Amino acid sequence: xxxxxxxxxxxxxxxxxxxxxxxxxxxxxxxxxxxxxxxxxxxxxxxxxxxxxxxxxxxxxxxxxxxxxxxxxxxxxxxxxxxxxxxxxxxxxxxxxxxxxxxxxxxxxxxxxxxxxxxxxxxxxxxxxxxxxxxxxxxxxxxxxxxxxxxxxxxxxxxxxxxxxxxxxxxxxxxxxxxxxxxxxxxxxxxxxxxxxxxxxxxxxxxxxxxxxxxxxxxxxxxxxxxxxxxxxxxxxxxxxxxxxxxxxxxxxxxxxxxxxxxxxxxxxxxxxxxxxxxxxxxxxxxxxxxxxxxxxxx
Amino acid sequence: xxxxxxxxxxxxxxxxxxxxxxxxxxxxxxxxxxxxxxxxxxxxxxxxxxxxxxxxxxxxxxxxxxxxxxxxxxxxxxxxxxxxxxxxxxxxxxxxxxxxxxxxxxxxxxxxxxxxxxxxxxxxxxxxxxxxxxxxxxxxxxxxxxxxxxxxxxxxxxxxxxxxxxxxxxxxxxxxxxxxxxxxxxxxxxxxxxxxxxxxxxxxxxxxxxxxxxxxxxxxxxxxxxxxxxxxxxxxxxxxxxxxxxxxxxxxxxxxxxxxxxxxxxxxxxx
Numbered sequence: 001x002x003x004x005x006x007x008x009x010x011x012x013x014x015x016x017x018x019x020x021x022x023x024x025x026x027x028x029x030x031x032x033x034x035x036x037x038x039x040x041x042x043x044x045x046x047x048x049x050x051x052x053x054x055x056x057x058x059x060x061x062x063x064x065x066x067x068x069x070x071x072x073x074x075x076x077x078x079x080x081x082x083x084x085x086x087x088x089x090x091x092x093x094x095x096x097x098x099x100x101x102x103x104x105x106x107x108x109x110x111x112x113x114x115x116x117x118x119x120x121x122x123x124x125x126x127x128x129x130x131x132x133x134x135x136x137x138x139x140x141x142x143x144x145x146x147x148x149x150x151x152x153x154x155x156x157x158x159x160x161x162x163x164x165x166x167x168x169x170x171x172x173x174x175x176x177x178x179x180x181x182x183x184x185x186x187x188x189x190x191x192x193x194x195x196x197x198x199x200x201x202x203x204x205x206x207x208x209x210x211x212x213x214x215x216x217x218x219x220x221x222x223x224x225x226x227x228x229x230x231x232x233x234x235x236x237x238x239x240x241x242x243x244x245x246x247x248x249x250x251x252x253x254x255x256x257x258x259x260x261x262x263x264x265x266x267x268x269x270x271x272x273x274x275x276x277x278x279x280x281x282x283x284x285x286x287x288x289x290x291x292x293x294x295x296x297x298x299x
Numbered sequence: 300x301x302x303x304x305x306x307x308x309x310x311x312x313x314x315x316x317x318x319x320x321x322x323x324x325x326x327x328x329x330x331x332x333x334x335x336x337x338x339x340x341x342x343x344x345x346x347x348x349x350x351x352x353x354x355x356x357x358x359x360x361x362x363x364x365x366x367x368x369x370x371x372x373x374x375x376x377x378x379x380x381x382x383x384x385x386x387x388x389x390x391x392x393x394x395x396x397x398x399x400x401x402x403x404x405x406x407x408x409x410x411x412x413x414x415x416x417x418x419x420x421x422x423x424x425x426x427x428x429x430x431x432x433x434x435x436x437x438x439x440x441x442x443x444x445x446x447x448x449x450x451x452x453x454x455x456x457x458x459x460x461x462x463x464x465x466x467x468x469x470x471x472x473x474x475x476x477x478x479x480x481x482x483x484x485x486x487x488x489x490x491x492x493x494x495x496x497x498x499x500x501x502x503x504x505x506x507x508x509x510x511x512x513x514x515x516x517x518x519x520x521x522x523x524x525x526x527x528x529x530x531x532x533x534x535x536x537x538x539x540x541x542x543x544x545x546x547x548x549x550x551x552x553x554x555x556x557x558x559x560x561x562x563x564x565x566x567x568x569x570x
Contacts, residue, residue, distance in 0.1 A: 073399070073400070087390040087393055089314060103310040104306060106398065145393060
């Protein structure tokens with residue numbers, strides 16, 4: 001796979017505050033990269049450095065295999081972005097706002113404006129002043145601005161902000177379609193972990209300016225497995241038997257009556273044969289997963 | 300770079316011409332120019348400078364002076380918002396994340412302010428001149444009691460042409476001041492207030508000295524007004540002979556724009 005985006009030792013200091021420190025990101029072509037972190041973790045600062053809105057204190061950024069300082073114009077003709085809140089001229093319509101960006105980008109036909117506004121579901125209000133839009137519509141406009149130049153790489157900072165469930169679903173569909181059909185790579189920062197879980201295929205977790213984990217979503221989900229979940233009859237006998245095993249660290253009964261067994265995730269067969277040999281009927285035995293949110297908060 | 304700057308300038312013009320504030324400003328400028336001329340026509344009384352009516356250039360000088368006073372404030376407001384407004388709204392990040400450099404964006408905005416200055420100047424000139432020609436007469440300036448010709452027609456027209464040409468660069472320099480202030484803050488409110496305060500402060504403190512303050516744009520017009528009613532005052536000869544009307548505003552523009560560019564290039568965009 002080709003690295004579409006790579007940062008090496010990227011750092012930013014604001015006075016004595018280390019906003020981002022020694023960041024080594026790698027996003028491959030065709031990825032939907034979920035960029036996670038608490039508020040103030042440095043996600044937006046990182047995006048701003050990649051897009052040269054702020055100057056890094058140290059480190060380098062390469063996009064499409066080239067240093068951004070060497071071929072900025074060439075790189076940015078294939079990059080779209082929505083950083084933090086969508087920004088617009090409130091006295092102009094969505095169409096005029098995009099016309100300004102079409103002129104700034106160059107080489108785009110006028111028809112692309114209507115196309116991208118239809119893509120985000122703004123076609124019926126495209127000639128209304130943006131100042132009259134709801135927050136969700138402004139967010140859709142921000143996403144349209146990012147998608148205007150038919151980018152190969154798109155940065156979306158909290159794309160679900162202000163969108164209702166229908167809007168979130170719609171935009172999620174747009175991202176997936178562009179990724180699958182046109183191979184567009186997305187870097188999405190979000191605090192909606194569920195959103196990232198169902199959209200992204202790779203994830204980077206930023207904490208206090210440092211990248212503490214970068215892996216595929218599968219790899220991350222494998223780390224969320226924290227034992228077994230067993231529904232057995234009689235449950236009390238099953239809990240007693242399991243507690244007596246040296247490979248079991250603990251057993252908790254859930255409200256549903258199922259048992260949550262804290263052990264290594266590969267103990268399926270051992271647990272199953274133990275219970276069956278002792279006359280316990282097992283009706284369900286699955287890996288117990290922490291949610292991505294629980295995992296994220298524990299990192 | 301030229302093509303990118305042209306594209307960005309076109310984008311600036313989309314913003315400018317769709318801005319209702321521009322049209323309100325034009326109405327204000329026209330009102331000031333018309334009021335100046337009408338007031339002079341109504342309250343100024345019959346002058347002894349022409350046979351039957353007011354001299355058109357005399358009226359024009361009034362209208363143009365009043366109109367330019369408002370036009371200068373309008374130019375200061377627009378130029379001081381040209382960057383600060385983008386910082387304020389966050390739209391600067393939309394521009395800077397396109398395939399353009401900061402220098403392209405700066406150049407396009409500089410060209411846009413220059414074009415706006417030309418539009419405002421041309422508009423004020425057109426309105427003032429049209430009304431003056433409608434209300435007054437061209438021709439020589441007479442003293443009707445002694446039947447002496449104080450100024451011949453060519454002389455006064457030549458003087459007016461010079462005054463109009465001399466007024467533009469100082470007016471443009473006010474736009475340069477606006478661009479500089481616009482880059483010193485991320486708030487358009489502070490930028491407008493800062494530019495107006497600096498301009499008015501400079502105007503009050505140094506405005507009477509043609510070699511010091513950038514804006515003696517209305518100075519030759521003021522002198523024209525006196526000249527057109529046969530007053531003897533001409534402008535300070537250094538304005539013309541020493542090319543102060545060129546040197547002073549160019550000196551300010553040459554100071555303002557590179558400083559603004561340096562600030563814009565090095566600024567972290569956190570909007």
